[in-house]
Amino acid sequence: xxxxxxxxxxxxxxxxxxxxxxxxxxxxxxxxxxxxxxxxxxxxxxxxxxxxxxxxxxxxxxxxxxxxxxxxxxxxxxxxxxxxxxxxxxxxxxxxxxxxxxxxxxxxxxxxxxxxxxxxxxxxxxxxxxxxxxxxxxxxxxxxxxxxxxxxxxxxxxxxxxxxxxxxxxxxxxxxxxxxxxxxxxxxxxxxxxxxxxxxxxxxxxxxxxxxxxxxxxxxxxxxxxxxxxxxxxxxxxxxxxxxxxxxxxxxxxxxxxxxxxxxxxxxxxxxxxxxxxxxxxxxxxxxxxxxxxxxxxxxxxxxxxxxxxxxxxxxxxxxxxxxxxxxxxxxxxxxxxxxxxxxxxxxxxxxxxxxxxxxxxxxxxxxxxxxxxxxxxxxxxxxxxxxxxxxxxxxxxxxxxxxxx
Amino acid sequence: xxxxxxxxxxxxxxxxxxxxxxxxxxxxxxxxxxxxxxxxxxxxxxxxxxxxxxxxxxxxxxxxxxxxxxxxxxxxxxxxxxxxxxxxxxxxxxxxxxxxxxxxxxxxxxxxxxxxxxxxxxxxxxxxxxxxxxxxxxxxxxxxxxxxxxxxxxxxxxxxxxxxxxxxxxxxxxxxxxxxxxxxxxxxxxxxxxxxxxxxxxxxxxxxxxxxxxxxxxxxxxxxxxxxxxxxxxxxxxxxxxxxxxxxxxxxxxxxxxxxxxxxxxxxxxxxxxxxxxxxxxxxxxxxxxxxxxxxxxxxxxxxxxxxxxxxxxxxxxxxxxxxxxxxxxxxxxxxxxxxxxxxxxxxxxxxxxxxxxxxxxxxxxxxxxxxxxxxxxxxxxxxxxxxxxxxxxxxxxxxxxxxxx
Numbered sequence: 161x162x163x164x165x166x167x168x169x170x171x172x173x174x175x176x177x178x179x180x181x182x183x184x185x186x187x188x189x190x191x192x193x194x195x196x197x198x199x200x201x202x203x204x205x206x207x208x209x210x211x212x213x214x215x216x217x218x219x220x221x222x223x224x225x226x227x228x229x230x231x232x233x234x235x236x237x238x239x240x241x242x243x244x245x246x247x248x249x250x251x252x253x254x255x256x257x258x259x260x261x262x263x264x265x266x267x268x269x270x271x272x273x274x275x276x277x278x279x280x281x282x283x284x285x286x287x288x289x290x291x292x293x294x295x296x297x298x299x300x301x302x303x304x305x306x307x308x309x310x311x312x313x314x315x316x317x318x319x320x321x322x323x324x325x326x327x328x329x330x331x332x333x334x335x336x337x338x339x340x341x342x343x344x345x346x347x348x349x350x351x352x353x354x355x356x357x358x359x360x361x362x363x364x365x366x367x368x369x370x371x372x373x374x375x376x377x378x379x380x381x382x383x384x385x386x387x388x389x390x391x392x393x394x395x396x397x398x399x400x401x402x403x404x405x406x407x408x409x410x411x412x413x414x415x416x417x418x419x420x421x422x423x424x425x426x427x428x429x430x431x432x433x434x435x436x437x438x439x440x441x442x443x444x445x446x447x448x449x450x451x452x453x454x455x456x457x458x459x460x461x462x463x464x465x466x467x468x469x470x471x472x473x474x475x476x477x478x479x480x481x482x483x484x485x486x487x488x489x490x491x492x493x494x495x496x497x498x499x500x501x502x503x504x505x506x507x508x509x510x511x512x513x514x515x516x517x518x519x520x521x522x523x524x525x526x527x528x529x530x531x532x533x534x535x536x537x538x539x540x541x542x543x544x545x546x547x548x549x550x551x552x553x554x555x556x557x558x559x560x561x562x563x564x565x566x
Numbered sequence: 567x568x569x570x571x572x573x574x575x576x577x578x579x580x581x582x583x584x585x586x587x588x589x590x591x592x593x594x595x596x597x598x599x600x601x602x603x604x605x606x607x608x609x610x611x612x613x614x615x616x617x618x619x620x621x622x623x624x625x626x627x628x629x630x631x632x633x634x635x636x637x638x639x640x641x642x643x644x645x646x647x648x649x650x651x652x653x654x655x656x657x658x659x660x661x662x663x664x665x666x667x668x669x670x671x672x673x674x675x676x677x678x679x680x681x682x683x684x685x686x687x688x689x690x691x692x693x694x695x696x697x698x699x700x701x702x703x704x705x706x707x708x709x710x711x712x713x714x715x716x717x718x719x720x721x722x723x724x725x726x727x728x729x730x731x732x733x734x735x736x737x738x739x740x741x742x743x744x745x746x747x748x749x750x751x752x753x754x755x756x757x758x759x760x761x762x763x764x765x766x767x768x769x770x771x772x773x774x775x776x777x778x779x780x781x782x783x784x785x786x787x788x789x790x791x792x793x794x795x796x797x798x799x800x801x802x803x804x805x806x807x808x809x810x811x812x813x814x815x816x817x818x819x820x821x822x823x824x825x826x827x828x829x830x831x832x833x834x835x836x837x838x839x840x841x842x843x844x845x846x847x848x849x850x851x852x853x854x855x856x857x858x859x860x861x862x863x864x865x866x867x868x869x870x871x872x873x874x875x876x877x878x879x880x881x882x883x884x885x886x887x888x889x890x891x892x893x894x895x896x897x898x899x900x901x902x903x904x905x906x907x908x909x910x911x912x913x914x915x916x917x918x919x920x921x922x923x924x925x926x927x928x929x930x931x932x933x934x935x936x937x938x939x940x941x942x943x944x945x946x947x948x949x950x951x952x953x954x955x956x957x958x959x960x961x962x963x964x965x966x967x968x969x970x971x972x
Contacts, residue, residue, distance in 0.1 A: 209896075210896065211892060211895040211896045212894075212895040212896070212901055212903060213891050213892060213894065213895030213896075213903040213906075213919070214895075214903070242888070244888065244891075244892075245887075245888055245891045245903070245916070245919055245920055245921070246920055246921075247904070247918060247919060247920035249920075250920075279886070279888060280886075280888025280889065280891060280892060281886075281887060281888035281891065281916070281920065281921050282888075282921070283921075345875065346875055346889075346892065348896075390873075390874040390875060391872070391873070391874065392873050392874060392875045392889075392892065392893065392896070393892070393895075393896035394892060395891070395892050395895055466797070466872075467796075467797070467798050468796040468797065468798060468874070468959070468963070468967070469751065469752055469796060469798045469967055472963070472964050472966075472967035472968040473967065473968065475964060475968040476967075476968035476969060478968065480685070480686075480687075481687060482648070482650065482651055482685060482686025482687035482688075483686065483752075483798075485619050485650075485651045485686060485687065485801070486617060486619060486650075486686060486752065486798065486799070486800060486801045487798065488618075488619065489617040489618040489619030489620075489799075489801055490616070490617045490618070490619075490754075490798070490799035495618055497618060497619040497620070497651070498653070500619075510651070510687070512653060513619070513651055513653060514651050514652055514653035514655075514656075514687065515651070515652075515687050515688070515689075553874070553964060554964060554968070555961035555964045555965060555968075557874070557878070557964075558878050558881060558959060558960060558961045558963075558964055559961060560878075561874070561875055561878035561879065561882075562878040562879065562881040562882030562884065562960070562961075563882060
C-alpha cells in the first residue's frame with residue numbers, strides 16, 4: 161500500500177466523480193466545499209461520534225441512510241463551520257443544502273450525505289454552499305486531481321491532505337479502495353456503530369449495505385478507535401464507506417483480502433491524522449500487553465495518551481518513565497505496580513515497577529528524539545493487549561488552540 | 567479567614583514546633599527537608615492518593631498510623647524526590663529516615679509520618695536526610711517563621727508557599743487551625759479515605775483520632791477532591807490532619823463551627839494550589855447544576871476541567887463555548903444537548919444548546935481576560951450540582967513539563 165497526497169490514476173475507485181470549490185466559509189479563502197457524486201446510488205455504511213452532542217449533519221446523514229436503505233449518490237462536505245449546537249436552524253440549514261444538492265445532481269434528497277467541520281455554535285451560511293453547487297457540477301471529474309481537491313477542501317487545522325489506497329484482487333478482478341480524511345485536533349474518536357475527524361472511503365467493489373456495515377465496523381475498531389491527539393471527542397466525527405460496484409467484483413463481509421486491505425487503508429489514514437496532530441513533534445505507538453483484558457489494556461493506553469505530563473515529557477524527549485507509571489496507576493485498570501515493565505523499542509527502562517539497574521538515560525533520551533517512537537508496556541497480569549497511536553503535547557498545540565483573533 | 571504566606575503569631579496552633587533545612591535534594595539548593603514535631607503524640611488522621619501506584623512514604627505512613635492507633639509525634643517531609651516506583655529499596659530508605667527521626671526526636675518509630683515529593687523512579691538519598699536531622703533538631707521552634715520555612719521546603723514547581731488558617735471558639739476557648747500545602751502540577755487529587763499534593767493541617771483542639779478522621783473526610787471532599795490542574799492523579803498525594811489538644815478545648819466530629827473552619831482552611835489551600843498551577847494565567851470556577859445527580863455534575867465538571875481544547879481556549883480568553891458543549895457531550899453524563907445553558911458570571915452565552923440570540927462576544931472575551939472567572943452550566947435535567955476549580959493550559963505549562971535539562 162502506498163500513502164500519497166496524489167493518488168496514482170489507476171488507484172481511483174471507479175464509479176465516482178469529485179470536485180471542490182471555495183465557497184467562502186474558510187477565513188483563509190481556501191477550498192472549503194467538497195462533493196463526491198456516485199454515477200449510480202452507491203452502497204453505503206457510516207459510523208458517527210459517540211459524543212451525546214451531535215452536529216446537525218450527523219442527524220440528517222443517519223436519517224438519510226435509514227430512508228435510502230444504505231444508498232448514497234452525493235457526499236457534500238463543508239469545512240469552516242461544524243453546524244453543531246445550532247439547534248433547529250442548523251437542521252434546517254443542513255436540509256436546505258441537501259435539497260439543493262439533490263436537485264443539482266439529479267438525486268433523491270435522502271441520497272445526499274452531508275458533513276460539516278469547523279467552529280461549533282455558529283449558524284451555517286447555507287446560502288454560500290447552495291450558490292456554489294452549479295460550479296461544483298461543472299467541475300466534477302473522475303480523476304485524482306479532483307480527488308485530491310476533495311481531500312484538501314475538508315481540511316481545517318490540518319497541514320496536509322491525507323489519502324490512502326489499496327488494490328485487492330477479487331476473483332481475478334481488480335478492486336480499488338481509496339480513502340481521504342481530515343483531523344488534527346479534537347481527536348479522540350470513539351465511533352459507535354465514532355472526530356472532528358471526517359473520513360470518506362470509496363471502493364468500486366460491489367458490496368451490499370449490511371456487509372459494508374460489518375466490514376466498516378471491523379476496520380474502524382483497530383484504526384480510528386485506536387488514536388487520540390487531545391482526548392477531546394468531537395461532535396462531528398464521521399466515517400463513510402461507499403461502494404460503487406463499478407469494478408464488477410462482488411465482495412461480502414467475510415472476504416479476507418478485502419477486509420485486510422480496508423483495514424490497512426483505515427490504519428494508514430488514522431496514523432496520518434496523528435502524524436499531522438496540531439503542534440505535533442513526536443508520534444508515539446503504545447503497545448500495551450499483560451493486561452487483564454483487551455479493554456483494560458485500552459484503558460491504560462488511553463490514560464497514558466491523555467496525560468498532559470506524559471505528553472509534555474515526550475515533547476521534551478524526556479525519558480521520565482515515572483509519569484508513565486503514575487498514569488498506569490490512576491487509569492483505573494487492575495494492575496500490580498510491582499509487575500510493570502517498560503521498554504523504549506528494545507531498551508528496557510523499568511522492571512518490576514522500578515528503574516532497571518543499568519538504566520541508560522542518554523540512550524533513552526536519544527531514542528525519544530526520533531519523530532516517531534514506540535513505548536511498550538507489560539503489565540504482567542493477563543493476556544489483554546492493544547496498540548494505540550498518539551502525539552506529544554507541545555507549546556505549538558497550545559498556541560494553535562489559544563489563538564483568539566477576533 | 568485570612569490567607570497569608572506568613573501566619574500571624576497568634577494563629578499558630580499550640581503544641582507543635584517546626585523547622586526546615588537544605589538537605590541537598592533540590593538542584594536549586596533551596597530548603598527541601600521539613601519537619602514538624604508535636605510536643606506530645608498528636609491525634610492524627612490522613613488521606614492518601616487513589617492512584618494504584620503509591621509511593622513508599624504512603625505505604626509506611628499508613629502502616630505507622632495503624633500501629634500507633636492514629637498518633638503522630640514527627641512529620642518528616644522531603645521535596646526533590648518522590649520515593650515512588652523505587653521498590654523495596656524505596657521502602658527501606660523511608661524506614662531508615664523514620665528510624666533516625668524517631669531517635670533524634672525521642673519518638674517511637676511508628677510515631678513518625680513520612681512524606682516525599684519530586685521526581686518519580688529515582689532512589690531516595692536517605693543518607694542526606696539522616697545527616698540533616700541534628701540541625702533540624704537545633705532549629706525546631708514554635709513560631710510562624712519556622713512554620714513558613716516548613717511551607718517553603720515542601721515546594722517543588724510551586725512559585726509560593728501556601729498557608730491558610732482559622733480561629734474557632736469552642737466553649738469559650740480559642741482553637742487554632744493552620745494548614746500548609748504544596749502542588750502545582752500532577753494535580754487531580756482523588757483522595758480516598760486520596761495528590762503530588764501534600765497537605766498538613768495542624769490544630770490545637772483536642773480531638774480523638776476517629777472523630778478527626780470523620781472531620782477530615784468531610785472537609786476534603788468539597789475542597790481537595792474538587793480541584794484539578796492537569797488531570798494527572800499523583801502517586802504521592804497526602805493530606806494529614808494533626809490535633810495537639812494544647813488549647814484545652816475538646817471537639818468531636820459533629821462540632822459545626824470547627825467543621826466549617828476546617829472546611830474553609832481546606833478550600834483556601836485547595837484554591838491556592840490552582841492559583842499557583844504550573845503556567846496558570848486563568849483560574850476557573852465551574853458551577854454545574856441541573857445534572858441527574860451530584861456525581862453526574864462532577865463527571866461533567868471533571869471532563870471540562872481535563873479538556874485540552876477548553877483549557878487552551880481559556881488561556882486565549884476565547885469565549886468558544888462550543889468546546890464546552892462538546893466536552894459535556896462526551897463526558898458520559900446523561901444529558902439532553904438541547905437543554906444546555908451556559909453563563910459567564912451573569913452573561914448568558916448559550917441557551918437550549920445553542921448560541922443566545924444577543925450573544926455579545928466582545929463582552930464575553932473581556933470577561934475571560936480576568937485572571938479568575940466563573941463558568942456556570944445548567945443541564946436542565948435534575949438537582950445534581952457541584953463546584954469545581956481548575957486552571958487554563960498554557961505554553962508555559964508545556965515548557966515547565968517538557969524541559970529536559972540533563
